[in-house]
Each structure stands twice: as C-alpha cells, then as structure tokens.
Amino acid sequence: MDRVTLHLHWVGRRLLLGLGQTAAVVLFVFALTEALPGDAAVALAGDQPDPERIARIRAALDLDRPTAERFLDWAAGLLHGDLGTSLVSGRPVSGYLAGGLGPTVLLASATLVVLLPLSAGLGVLCARREGGPLDRTLSALTLAVHSVPEFALGVLLATVFGLWLGWLPPTAVGADPLTDPAVLVLPVLVLISRPVCTISRLVRAGMIDAMASPYVAQALRYGVGGGRVRWAHALPNALAPAAQQLARTCDWLLSGVIVVEALFVIPGLGTVLIDAVAARDVPVVQGMAVVFGVVTVLANLGADLVARRFAPRAEVVA
C-alpha cells in the first residue's frame, strides 16, 4: 500500500515536471520562430516582395501586434484547447495535426512493432555468442548500417527494391498506407536501420553484464535452467537502458521521420512541420511543438516506469 502511494507520488511528480518541460519547450519554440528572419508575410510574398503587399498581408494576419500580446493570446487559447489557426490557409491548426498525425503514427507504430523484437533478439543472440564470428559479423554490420545517412539509405533501397527489382512501391505517392501497406515497407526499413543498431548493442552489452553478475551465477547455482535465467532474470535487467534509449527513439521517430517522409512522400507530421517553418506559419509550428513536447514527456515517463519495473534499483537515478 505504502509502496503504491509512493509510486503514484513519483508518477505525479514526473507528470508535473513533464508539464513544465512542455511549457518550456513551447516558450522556447515561440522565441525561436520569432527570431527567424522574416515573418509569414514575407514568406508568403515569395519572389514578389512588393512592400505594400507585405504590409497588407502583415496587417491581415495581425502580425503587426507586439510579440508578447500574440503569445499571451495564443497561450490563452491553448488553455481552452484551441491551437489557433494557420496564418497561411486560415484553417485550424488542429486539422493540420490530425492530418499529419495519422501517417506518422502509423509509420512509427509499424517501426516499433518490427524494431522491438528484432533488436532484443539480435542483442541476446550476440550476447550468447559473445566474441564469436556471428557476434563480430553482426557488430560490424550494425556499425556499418548505423553510419549510413537515412537519405542515402532511402534512395538506395528505393532504387534497388522499388525500381530495379520492382518488388515494392518506390514511394507512397497518392497511396493510402492503410489499404496499401506495401508502401510502408521501405520507409520502415529506413527508420529501423539506425535504432536497431543502437538498441541491439545496448541489449547485448546489458545481457553480457547481467549474465556475468552474481545474481545470475546464484540462480544458476540454484539449478534454474539456462533459458529461464537468460530470459526471465538477465534480459529485464538488460532492457532497462534499452528502454530509455527506446524513449529517445520515439521522440526521434516523431520528428526525425522528416527525411523518410520527404523521400517516400508520406504526408505526415514531419512534412507539415517543414512546410510550416518555411512558410513562417507560427501557429502551426507552435502546435507541433506542443504535440512533440507532450509525446516526448510521455515517452520518457513510460521509459522510466519500465526501467523501474525491470530494474527497481535504478530508482535512485530517476
């Protein structure tokens, strides 16, 4: 009982901290977008920078009001759940988020579904064969893949599997990933290429440490089977650092898919963000910042919870 309240207390503290972090992120993003050269009026004017027209756009968009005033207005709207409207199209920001969220979440979940078992399995496999040819080959391979930029890997995969072999669609242009999941295969491959390397190596290192630890030796002395020790005793300990790395991967998946989205024409959050920054569409950028902030906080909270569950001694660190 006491332990549960303590636990809830901890979660509550973490959530409060998270809320503060999100607010800080939003403030920071607002400051950064304000610091960018030019505003939406200038970006909208493009190669016809007629000064009068820019002034009119600026007035029409309320951009001529002081920064602080605009920020307070926006923050007040946020408290009512109103993310504001786009400067470019006049459509609500929530619509932008909803539109971009679907493809990105689909992509991210598909990635995680493949990534988790794959990296855990690879890590354990390497740890079992520590120093053997398989371990060395996989280590070399993961290091090599990790050093290839996503853009290059994406172009390579699209060319080989999409154009030369014709096995998979080279882009997702005009397709609905829900009805045509084949378009997701190449993007997911590119997305898992890096995290699978880092996470499997963390699992491997954790497994090797855990297998060499006194409690595993103890368990083995008690006659607990090798498989059971490996999966039930050693792996959870090895997963704790990997879980935290995974949380970082989740953040990255949300924002870092930009390259993959552009390369394979998946109109997700990354694309929305890039376009919004280029157009200086501040409300949309801010809305994205809120979403990214919240997701990051939640993912890290989840990771800490998992780490506590798997390796309670790590609590002091958290």
Place this chain on the structure above:
Amino acid sequence: MNNPRSGFARRGFLLATATATAAALALTAGCAGDTGKTADPKNAAAAGTPQRGGTLRAAFPGGGAGETLDPHAANLFVDAARAKALYDKLADFGADLAPVPRLAERWEPNESLDTWKITLRKAAFHDGRPVTAEDVLYSYRRIADPKGTFRAKASLEPIDLAASRALDASTVEFKLKRPYAEFPNVLAAFGAYIIPKDTTSFDKPVGSGPFTFAAFTPGKSLVVKRNDAYWEGAPHLDQVEFVVASEESARVSALLGGQVQYAHELSPATARTHEGKGKIEVIRLPGSSMQGFVMKTDRPPFNDPRVRQAFFLIADRKELVDGALSGAGEVGNDLFGKGYRYYASGLPQRTQDLERARALLKEAGAENLKVTLDTAPAATGFVEAAGIFKEQAAKAGVTVEVKVGNKDTYWKDILDNGTFASYRSGSMPIESHISQRLLTGSTTNATKWKQKDFDDLYQQAQSTRDEKERAALYERMQRRLYDEGGFLIWGFADWIVATAPTVHGVDAKAPANTLDWARFDKIWIA
C-alpha cells in the same frame, strides 16, 4: 530465334498484357470509357490520334498542408496547374508570351487605348450557369479588393473597376486609369481566374475549366474529372490526379516506378541520366526561367555605368550555363525574355572580354574593387552561379565575396538591401517585366533603375496603337538596358518535365506558366 512460333507466343503474351493493362486502367478509372478505342493502344499512338480515357497522375512539388484551391491565391506552379484544370482566364499566354484569347473571344480598345471592350465566348461553369460579364467583374473586384492580398492585384491596378461595367451578359467594358496598349496582358495575368459571381468558399470549387472538381486533400492530392461540356471540347483523359511530392528524387522514383505518369520540375542531372533510355520521356521547356544578377544602379559601385558594363563583360555566360544549369539552358544577353514577343534579338551577343572590363573599371576608378554578392538556395543553380561568377570576376581583378542568405526571405532581403545579388524570374511578357521591375514606381524594382526618359518611353509605348511603332519603342528601351541596365542576365534555364512513355500530347515549346504548359486537357494516354 528463327522459330516463328516463339514470335507468335511473344505476341500473344504482349496482347494479353495490353488487354490486361487496358482492363486495369478502365477499372481504376472506374468508368467504362470508350473501350473500343482503348483496346488497341499501339496503333493509335503510332498514328498520333488522341484517344479517350484513363487517369493521369501528375506529381508536382507542393505547398504542403497550407494549400488552398482558391485560384486567386495561387502562388506555386502546382497552384497554377490546378487552377488551370478547374478554371479559365479571359486570356492566357502563348509560347511567345503574347496573349491568346480564352474566355474572352475578342478585345477592342477605343481610340485612346483607355477603354477596352471584351466580348466573352459562350462558356459555362461546371454547375451549368453561363459565364457572364458579371462573373468577370466579380472576380476582378475580388482580386483587386483594397484589403486583399492576391498576387494578381498588382497586375489589375491599371483598371478603374468602379467605372467598369457589364454592357450586356457577354460584354465587359473596362475603363483604365491610363492608356494601355498591352492591356490584354492583364487578362492573362498569373492568378486572374474567373470564378462564378458571389463565390466565397473553395471547398468544392466550381469553375469553367476543362476538368471538374472531385476530391481534395491539402498537401496530398487533388482529383479532377473530365468536363464533357468544356467550351473548347472535352479533355481526352477521364481523370487527373495532382499529387504532391516536394523531393525531386521522390518524383523521379514515382515516375520510374509507374506510380505517376507526369513529373514536374526535374533537375538537369536527372534528365541526363534517364534521357533516351526509353523508360521516361524528358521534355525541356525552353525559356522558362531567366537567370542573372542584379546590380543596384543607385549606389556604389554600380551607380557608375562603366562598372555595370565591366560586369557585363566579366561574365562567361557559357560557363555559367554549363556549370550552374548543367547545360540545360541557353546564354542570355542581359535582356529579359529571349524568344518572346518584342525581344530585341538584333543586338550583338555579349561575350567575355576581361581586357575591356579591366579598362572600364580603371576608367571608373574602381580598380581592386570588392563587392558582396548576396545569394541563397532560393532557386536552382543560385549558389553555384555565384561561385562561378566569383572566379570569373577574380580574373578581372574584382574580389567578389559570396554571402549565402536565408532562402525563405531571400526576395525581400535583396529588394532594397545589398548591392549585388542572384536573381531569377519566371516567364512573363517583356511589358510586364518592365512595368513591374524597371519603372520608377515599380513595386519590385530590385535594380533601382529609375530613369525618367525610360519611364516616358514605356508610357509612350502604351499610348501607341500601331504595333510596329510600339515594337520600335520596346527596342529602344531594351537597347538602353543592354547598354547600361542593372540586370546582368547570363542565361535562360529550361524547365524540365518528364512523362511515362505512354503519355502523349505534352507541349514541348511552352515556357512554364504559359497556356500550353501543364495543360492536361490536351494530353492522352496510349
């Protein structure tokens, strides 16, 4: 090899594939179409006869989730292409940038060129209502709304809309604020589309264009269907889908992979890689983009015409075209609009002359000159061209410091600031180039060219009825710019589009943004 049976078998296989493809096409189009014609695509293609049916998917770089179907808000190529499918203008530009009648059947000015009578052709909006003079006036008033910010507003400025009126359902009388011989250019201006009277929402756009609206997801796709009642005859295609792919490699992959049949804006390198290999057809639209540098003529060192002339002579245009445009273009002669109507093609082609450039700089007391060249990745080849020019200038003893700025705000940054900057321009009539950029009151006068006598020549041309006399005046203006203007125009870039080999009827002469560019009602699949 010589066995006739195997040849037979192959032919049988091909036929089966062709039939399957045709069936699949008919299925995807969701429309029976004219199956009698689609059954044998090969013959028709050989004969060059357009045939009906099919869906064309066209990939354009796009504007993301902020896109709208308001044709007056068009800013990007994809906006213009979509607006062209759904709407019409009163006129549009031919390949030489001379206005071609569209919804306007004809136009007649009065004696003093300040009142123009426009007669509309018989055309209908997609909901069946006829296109009338009231619709024209409504559209123009919406664009020109003093509080509005539509791009074509500046082009419509010469019209006194309060005094203009509908003489009858199919005749509009435009009163102008001053004589304007080139008024039909206004009717063809970028974004001057005609929408039905009282339209305020563009969720389900209704136009008079060759295609009707079917579905739209901003940043993703627009689907349009054939308008059988189109005044110029129904398009061949059943359906066109505009998809957005901002990354060039994605457009190429999608085209090579058969996901799209038309890709807009490819790089010269890509074009060279795939040209003539049979997988895709590469089409180069010449004269689509002017490439150059602006010298601000109102401040040192360029307020001395001799320095400007020296810079004209520093440029090795061939090297710039080959280097910055990968050879996909032709050299310029410091004048806008090569190949367009009124272009002064008789002036000698300028070539590099470093001796003379040095001499001119010395005469102007500008030896060991140092200038900052503003550039940004705001257009293809900008940064490359700046680097190449820096090397060329060094040979004439001029130190050019290249400063790479922000691409999103570039055009505003260089309008009033700096002295020397990269520049490009899409196609427009020479008259528009002059009125928008080279008159004392021009809104985007990046060279700060403000010359009373030049303004007078322009006004004189606009009050001249006789086309020959007008051409002579344009020639005088261009000669002046050639001698001492602020635009160092070193080249004209081709615009590169590519299609699947099954796509026919794509015009190969029309510069981007002219009538026959991205004109999907004239395209067919075979």
